[in-house]
Amino acid sequence: MRLPITGDTEPIGARRLSVLMDEDHSISILSHEGTTAAEGLGRDHGSAAALTEATLHTWLSQGLVVAAVITMAVLFVVSAPYGRHTRSGWGPRIPQRLAWMVMESPAVVGFGAIYCLGSHRAALVPLLLLGLWQVHYIHRTFIYPFRSPSRGTPWPVTVVVLGFAFQTLNSYLNARWISHLGTYDASWMLDARFSLGVALFGFGFVLNLWSDGVLCRLREPNDGGYRIPRGGAFEWVSCPNYLGEILEWIGWSIATWSLAGTAFALYTIANLGPRARSHHRWYLDQFDDYPKQRKALVPYVW
Numbered sequence: 001m002r003l004p005i006t007g008d009t010e011p012i013g014a015r016r017l018s019v020l021m022d023e024d025h026s027i028s029i030l031s032h033e034g035t036t037a038a039e040g041l042g043r044d045h046g047s048a049a050a051l052t053e054a055t056l057h058t059w060l061s062q063g064l065v066v067a068a069v070i071t072m073a074v075l076f077v078v079s080a081p082y083g084r085h086t087r088s089g090w091g092p093r094i095p096q097r098l099a100w101m102v103m104e105s106p107a108v109v110g111f112g113a114i115y116c117l118g119s120h121r122a123a124l125v126p127l128l129l130l131g132l133w134q135v136h137y138i139h140r141t142f143i144y145p146f147r148s149p150s151r152g153t154p155w156p157v158t159v160v161v162l163g164f165a166f167q168t169l170n171s172y173l174n175a176r177w178i179s180h181l182g183t184y185d186a187s188w189m190l191d192a193r194f195s196l197g198v199a200l201f202g203f204g205f206v207l208n209l210w211s212d213g214v215l216c217r218l219r220e221p222n223d224g225g226y227r228i229p230r231g232g233a234f235e236w237v238s239c240p241n242y243l244g245e246i247l248e249w250i251g252w253s254i255a256t257w258s259l260a261g262t263a264f265a266l267y268t269i270a271n272l273g274p275r276a277r278s279h280h281r282w283y284l285d286q287f288d289d290y291p292k293q294r295k296a297l298v299p300y301v302w
């Protein structure tokens, strides 16, 4: 039996509390809803923790924007040492297909796991967004490495570790946002931002897939050389696969209307913009007959 000490419930803060003494003379504080204050404080602590995660999530997303600016500045000076820009001096290497799968795996496995922990995991819009993400990354992680006609030059472990770290952070930020911290009710599907974002994502995905397909077919089996890609979007830019990838993630940022999505889109631009310029210059250096009107990444502009 619990005896009231204060006789009546006392308003403490926004909640009315009773102070009670148990038979063993221990003191409990009972809130108006019948939970102990310790439990209530635990709940408050829980909401404080949720707030802390939301704040941390914002800081990390902002950090990714800063990282994008730094990455872009560095990559305009030093091109990432894989593919045609492979060079020595970057430490130990691992096979190229394994490198792709390890580097991108957090975007499938980590993203999926974090998504499933979210409180909105069964809601329609988050599920659609999950579908978009996974279509891209299941292809990129498990199918693309086997379509790729790469010369098979092993990749520096450094590139793989940096890519893995980026994808771990990026997957947390985006999965946690769509399945827990952000709120999307079904009416978001009628919002123009959702339709535009999904359409742009779809267009970018098809452009990326098609362009990588053209590059895949340029080489004969056991042919390690490079040829001038022609036709379709290659008549306008040297790297339509990168343009497609960038459009996809701009589409994602619009469809999710989130800081996390925007940070990822900016990071993709920061990563692929300088690489497109390096590829474009490399083509001009290597091929005298390389089409002069072709731009690096943005048709008619750059």
Ligand SMILES: NC(=O)c1ccc[n+]([C@@H]2O[C@H](COP(=O)([O-])OP(=O)(O)OC[C@H]3O[C@@H](n4cnc5c(N)ncnc54)[C@H](OP(=O)(O)O)[C@@H]3O)[C@@H](O)[C@H]2O)c1
Residues within 6 Å of the ligand: 082, 083, 084, 148, 149, 150, 151, 152, 208, 212, 215, 216, 218, 219, 225, 226, 227, 228, 229, 241, 242, 245, 267, 268, 271, 272
């Ligand atoms: N979201 C991001 O930040 C991000 C970052 C990196 C890559 N990606 C995506 O990953 C995919 C591959 O990227 P990547 O940097 O490896 O693309 P890439 O340099 O265009 O190469 C794509 C593939 O085609 C081959 N290839 C390229 N140009 C060729 C030519 N002229 N003749 C013959 N073969 C050629 C390459 O072989 P080699 O490997 O032997 O050069 C490679 O296997 C792209 O779809 C890209 O958008 C995304």
